[in-house]
Amino acid sequence: MRNLKIKDGFSLSELSLGCMNLPLDNKVEAEKIIESALNAGITYFDTADLYQFGENEKLVGEILSKYRSQYDFTLGTKVGNQFDEKKQEKIAWNPTASYIKEAVKDSLHRLRVDQIDLYQLHGGTIEDDKDETISAFEDLKQDGIIKSYGISSIRMNVIDYYKQHSSIATLMMQFNPIDNRPLEVVEDLNDIQVLARGPVMKGLLSEKSLKVLDEKFDDGVLDYSNEQLKETIESLLSINTDLTALSYEFLRKNDAVIVNGVSSVEQLNSNLKSYDKAGDLTDEEYSRILNAVKTLQYGEHRI
Template sequence: MHDRQLGPFQVSAIGLGCMNLSHAYGTPPSAEQGERLLLAALDAGVTLFDTAALYGFGANETLVGRVLKAHRSKFTLASKGGMAGVTGDDGTVRRVIDGRPEAVRRNCEDSLRRLQTDVIDLYYLHRWDKKVPIEESVGEMGRLVQEGKVRTLGLSEVSAATLRRAHAEHPITALQTEYSLWTRNPEIAVLQACRELGVAFVAFSPVARGFLCGELRDVSTLDAKDIRKSMPRFDPDHYAANLRLLPAYEALAREAGCTPAQLALAWLLHKGDDIIPIPGTTRLAHLHDDLAAADIRLSEGLVARLEALVNEKTVSGNRYGAQARSEVDTEEFA
């Protein structure tokens, strides 16, 4: 596995997004399956593991902590706060975005306990709480760094302007946002801002939430609890339009001598040494397929054809529904 620089850390060029093991895509795998996948990733050379307080309302951090605590010195651990599960008076758990300093601190301390570690290497603000100045949230995160509970800071789903404000309050090591061939929003402004500030870019959902793997042909088969059911691009009409891109995309993958998922990851790696994709999966075969993308090289001509085929103008539907769009701060295409 090749390495890339993530602030002070040397990490694998492809990390592992751990969310899928506990959250978001229907019924999660068993704890035993999750353990096998985490250890297989470590054995395969993955040295960046990404989790969050939100994923499974703490279950994902608990799994990562239990399985990987014996190997803590071998990898860079990233987690996120500022968006977590809160139990109401009726006993139900709901997602809450809360960037107040006291909430960010509480999230971090809860995460440390679940992860069974003394320090989180990279701690993100999962969402900017727009009711709280970004300087207040990041200021408290900076105090967590001073106290040795966190080593470096990150932000998720923010704009270039918000990144600059946060970075002026405390150095930001990484920005994490959805980025793939079918989600090109970072190219509007924030990717360039990262480069100007020396901030690494961590790309989540790099295979377009499974679309660019080429295996999901019928969205009616999605689990009732799958978050993609709330995403316009996976609405049957939009998805039918998007499926028309796949035959030509798969032909480009064959030309490159790789699988469709590998082509999506290789494209991101090609876009800059400061970009680190973190695909997630529950299946060992997919894990090894994803990691092999680090060895694929693409010609400039193939990249140009790829980008002309799948981009913000050819993809049908927004990436998020109205509620989720209101919660992020990322730039959008007109």
């Protein structure tokens, strides 16, 4: 497993585990997924306080705490969406310093840790008081409550602001050959590490591609109709019959940490096999992928 070093002095495994889709109703399977991931050399686990309104953090914290003495790993979570844990409902977007400093205590408790390795702002708008949010993250870092911080955003104006005015170590965005909107962003990130979520596009870039196309992409996605997606998948298959490996290679070419979500051990194992197959693309191979897909750009939230 390759590792990528982020600027606050620790490394994330190139293939990481997105925990959002872990089967919460099947703890045995969820633990098997996490244990298999650790055994395969995955050292970064991504969750968020909002996922299942705190329940995801609790499950991930409970399982990972059993493995802490055996494995060295890091944990990332997110904040900014205020929710009612008891009623299991979202209240509001809340990036204020007072909220972040309270919410972090709940995440520490649910995750069973004394310090959060990577604390990410879970969205954000240009209207937020961004300097206040940044100072909250800086204070938490200074106090040793978090090791590092980042943002998860697909808004160019928000990303630009944090690039210029904060010391974010990471930027999470949906990124894969089909949703290639981040390409214009990653060119100019300096020491900010991209975390690519959605690398298999909900399974569209997997061995179950055609089934997923029928079941999840009836109305197409982004600038693609369902039919156009089918044609694109066929073009990509002519480049590499393993679409997951193709996506991983594409993301590796962009120096991304690949945050892949799974809901079963079978999916994890299949993705790990593809990871083992993934190599380094030549410029020519990379161009073939780019020629097979549309070049997309973020439309809104640019100014």
